[in-house]
Structures are given as structure tokens and as C-alpha cells.
Amino acid sequence: MVREKTIGRLSLYRRLLTELQGEGPKSVYSHQLAARAGVSAAQIRRDFMILGYSGSPAQGYEVAKLLDSITHFLDAPESQGAILVGVGNLGRALLAYFGTGRARLRIEAACDNDPKKIQRVIHGCHCYAMVEMPEVIRRQSIRTAIITVPAPEAQAVANDLIEAGIRGILNFAPVRLHVPEGVFVENMDMAVALEKVAFFARQHV
Amino acid sequence: MVREKTIGRLSLYRRLLTELQGEGPKSVYSHQLAARAGVSAAQIRRDFMILGYSGSPAQGYEVAKLLDSITHFLDAPESQGAILVGVGNLGRALLAYFGTGRARLRIEAACDNDPKKIQRVIHGCHCYAMVEMPEVIRRQSIRTAIITVPAPEAQAVANDLIEAGIRGILNFAPVRLHVPEGVFVENMDMAVALEKVAFFARQHV
DNA sequence: TATTCATTGTGATATTTATAACAATGTTAT
DNA sequence: ATAACATTGTTATAAATATCACAATGAATA
Numbered sequence: 001m002v003r004e005k006t007i008g009r010l011s012l013y014r015r016l017l018t019e020l021q022g023e024g025p026k027s028v029y030s031h032q033l034a035a036r037a038g039v040s041a042a043q044i045r046r047d048f049m050i051l052g053y054s055g056s057p058a059q060g061y062e063v064a065k066l067l068d069s070i071t072h073f074l075d076a077p078e079s080q081g082a083i084l085v086g087v088g089n090l091g092r093a094l095l096a097y098f099g100t101g102r103a104r105l106r107i108e109a110a111c112d113n114d115p116k117k118i119q120r121v122i123h124g125c126h127c128y129a130m131v132e133m134p135e136v137i138r139r140q141s142i143r144t145a146i147i148t149v150p151a152p153e154a155q156a157v158a159n160d161l162i163e164a165g166i167r168g169i170l171n172f173a174p175v176r177l178h179v180p181e182g183v184f185v186e187n188m189d190m191a192v193a194l195e196k197v198a199f200f201a202r203q204h205v
Numbered sequence: 206m207v208r209e210k211t212i213g214r215l216s217l218y219r220r221l222l223t224e225l226q227g228e229g230p231k232s233v234y235s236h237q238l239a240a241r242a243g244v245s246a247a248q249i250r251r252d253f254m255i256l257g258y259s260g261s262p263a264q265g266y267e268v269a270k271l272l273d274s275i276t277h278f279l280d281a282p283e284s285q286g287a288i289l290v291g292v293g294n295l296g297r298a299l300l301a302y303f304g305t306g307r308a309r310l311r312i313e314a315a316c317d318n319d320p321k322k323i324q325r326v327i328h329g330c331h332c333y334a335m336v337e338m339p340e341v342i343r344r345q346s347i348r349t350a351i352i353t354v355p356a357p358e359a360q361a362v363a364n365d366l367i368e369a370g371i372r373g374i375l376n377f378a379p380v381r382l383h384v385p386e387g388v389f390v391e392n393m394d395m396a397v398a399l400e401k402v403a404f405f406a407r408q409h410v
Numbered sequence: 411t412a413t414t415c416a417t418t419g420t421g422a423t424a425t426t427t428a429t430a431a432c433a434a435t436g437t438t439a440t
Numbered sequence: 441a442t443a444a445c446a447t448t449g450t451t452a453t454a455a456a457t458a459t460c461a462c463a464a465t466g467a468a469t470a
Contacts, residue, residue, distance in 0.1 A: 011400040038381035057447040093298035143406040168406025176243035184405035195216040200389035201348040201373025262417040
């Protein structure tokens with residue numbers, strides 16, 4: 001019943017609303033948020049239906065209350081951690097990217113099997129040895145993982161992660177992971193994305 | 206008429222088929238490729254309908270001919286270049302990631318406004334000053350761009366890129382770009398992706 | 411040669427996702 | 441007060457996407 005695309009947009013709306021809040025306005029209309037999000041106003045109102053918060057036809061939505069509603073819907077009651085596996089170029093870039101803030105969803109640990117990285121702190125995140133991974137995941141009750149290892153290792157890493165209790169994987173390795181029922185995988189396949197863009201760059205002329 | 210999702214999958218199939226070719230088999234059945242791609246066999250056969258290449262009910266698809274057909278459909282007749290703007294952590298990681306091979310689609314140039322990076326070669330890619338960007342794009346007939354600049358700069362960069370002739374953008378900045386009709390944008394919003402994974406890691410229990 | 415069989419290509423159908431449309435709301439202007 | 445208006449919430453509709461189902465194919469076997 002929960003639409004996958006809707007979840008992604010709610011996350012986007014939350015970020016946009018947080019930015020908006022910093023600019024002053026206490027309330028916002030669907031069409032204003034729509035313009036920032038690059039979606040239709042109808043889409044926004046439809047997405048908000050699952051939140052259980054209603055705006056007013058005259059004032060629109062109260063930014064603060066809307067943010068509360070989205071956060072209540074999206075986030076776990078307690079703060080949630082993630083683990084990143086594979087501290088190569090891309091892994092480090094992601095550690096830096098996610099480093100700042102995000103009280104509710106942080107990368108709490110990294111893993112690699114390169115001795116030069118193990119027990120180091122990289123962009124503010126402690127790097128453990130691969131063998132320590134299951135214990136870290138269990139100790140910190142982590143359910144979300146980011147895979148940034150080379151393609152040939154990705155499936156084995158995924159298996160270990162799932163074995164240790166991971167239930168959601170953000171996969172940057174250019175491989176389709178085979179996972180059991182109940183494990184959610186989101187693929188960030190950058191090679192595919194770039195080829196898609198190149199294709200439509202020609203079509204859309 | 207060309208389905209966006211289909212293009213992405215064709216790109217994926219091509220990569221999987223190239224891997225497969227290295228393993229020996231000269232032909233492949235839809236269900237074999239489906240297993241590797243993590244989609245249904247029917248999905249594969251349907252996607253292939255736009256290629257104008259038919260397999261045989263007995264032999265399946267000839268890998269080499271299939272690869273030719275996909276490449277003929279996806280790629281430009283001449284090789285196509287891309288430009289990357291923003292050589293920060295993520296930008297460098299992508300230069301490394303896309304560095305190897307890809308004869309038909311290469312990152313031919315990078316841009317930044319940090320004097321320490323300008324006129325350097327980073328992961329095999331020459332870094333130009335931002336002011337040189339339009340000229341590089343025009344000279345090398347580049348139509349595809351990757352944006353990895355900080356969020357506040359992304360829209361201005363996009364405007365300049367489009368002005369210079371870019372028609373497809375792979376956007377890593379956590380901002381929705383406003384672009385004119387005829388310009389294709391693919392957002393790689395990693396914060397949104399991670400939150401989505403975290404959400405479904407809890408739901409899918 | 412006739413039969414069996416797994417597979418293909420594609421029309422029909424289902425599901426997901428997005429848009430359109432509009433009554434209900436409540437503020438503002440008259 | 442009342443009318444005019446822009447906006448909301450939601451139902452109805454459309455478009456995009458995925459699955460199902462099966463006749464047609466042609467190699468392998470008998």
C-alpha cells in the first residue's frame with residue numbers, strides 16, 4: 001500500500017521544507033513546494049494524503065507541522081544507523097557526503113579489508129575490519145547498509161550483511177544483488193544512469 | 206514511445222551480456238539473462254522488441270548479435286563524450302569510476318573553479334577552469350554532463366551547461382534543476398535514496 | 411516423418427504511477 | 441452579509457510499466 005516513489009518524494013519534500021524554513025516562511029502552498037520539487041501540485045497533495053496532516057485551503061500547510069508529520073512518517077522512533085562497506089574512492093566520497101548532520105540517519109560505521117584503512121577514522125567515521133562487521137551491526141542494531149565494494153565482491157558482502165541483520169541495502173556496485181524476501185535493495189547504477197542520460201540527450205533534440 | 210525504464214535496462218543487459226561473453230557462451234535464453242538482471246524473462250523479451258533483433262525459440266539469442274543490436278540502438282553512431290563539473294570528493298570518485306574503458310561514452314573533460322585543480326589531470330581527465338567550459342563543450346561537441354558541484358551552485362552550472370549545448374544532465378547535487386523543454390535530467394539523489402532504503406528496511410520486516 | 415519440448419514474440423491484462431477535475435473550505439473584498 | 445477567489449482533499453481518469461498467457465517456432469528425439 002505504501003508507494004515506493006512516494007517515500008522518495010516525501011524525503012525530498014522534507015529537505016526542501018527544511019531549506020524553506022530557514023528562509024522564513026511559516027506556511028507553504030502545494031504549488032510552491034511543487035515548483036521547488038519539480039513535480040505537480042496535485043502530486044504533492046496526493047503524497048500528503050498518507051501523512052494524516054491536512055493543510056488549510058486558505059493558508060496552505062504550516063511548514064513546522066508538515067515537517068513533523070513527514071518525519072513522524074518516515075523516520076524510526078529512535079535514531080537509525082547505517083553501515084558503509086567498501087572504503088574506496090566512492091566510499092570515501094559518500095562518507096564525506098553524508099558526514100554532516102542528519103541526526104536521525106547517520107553512517108555509524110565503515111568496513112574494509114585494506115589494513116591501511118582498518119581502525120582509522122575516515123571523514124569522521126570509524127573503519128572496521130570486514131570480520132568485525134557482523135558484530136558492529138548487531139551491537140549497534142544497524143539495519144541499513146551501503147555497498148561500495150568492487151562488483152565481484154558485492155554479492156558476498158550482501159550475503160554477510162543480510163546474515164548479520166541488514167534489511168535494506170543501497171547498492172553502488174554495478175551488479176544486481178540476489179537477496180531473500182524481506183530485504184530491500186536500491187541500486188545506484190551510475191554507468192546505467194550515464195548511458196540513459198546520453199541516450200536521451202540525443203533523443204530529446 | 207521509447208520507455209525510459211527500458212533504456213536503463215538495455216544498458217544493464219549490455220553490461221551483463223559483455224560479462225557473459227567473457228565467460229564463453231555464444232547464446233543465451235531470456236530467463237538466463239533475467240536471472241542475472243534481476244527482472245522477469247517476459248520483461249527481457251518485451252524490452253528486446255524495440256531492437257529489431259529476434260532470437261530463435263530453440264537457440265535463444267546470439268550474444269554477439271544481441272550486443273550489436275543493443276549498441277546500435279543505444280549508442281550514437283560516433284563516440285560520445287561527457288563533461289563532469291565539480292571535482293570535489295564525489296567528482297573525483299566518479300572520474301575514477303568511469304575512468305576505465307567505455308570507448309563509446311567517455312568523460313572527456315572536467316571543470317572546477319579551484320585553482321589547485323585547474324590544468325591538472327585527475328584520474329586521467331583534464332580539468333579546465335569553469336570559464337573554459339563552454340568552449341570545451343562546443344569544441345568537442347559534448348551533449349552530456351555530470352553535475353557534482355555543491356547544491357547552491359548546481360542551478361547556475363546547469364544554466365551555463367545548457368547554454369553551451371548540453372542536452373542531458375546526470376545531477377548528483379541535492380537540488381531539482383529547472384531546465385527548458387528538450388533537456389533531460391536524471392537525478393542521483395543519494396540522501397533521498399538512503400532514506401528510502403532506511404524506510405523500507407523497517408517496513409519489509 | 412511425426413512428436414515432444416523449451417523458448418520466443420506479442421496481444422491481453424494487471425499493477426503502479428501520475429494527472430485531471432471538482433466539491434468543500436475559508437479568507438478577502440465588496 | 442455576500443460574492444469572489446485560490447487552495448485543499450479526494451475521486452475519477454489517464455499514462456506508464458510490468459506480468460500473464462499462449463500460439464508459433466524449430467531443434468531434438470523417436
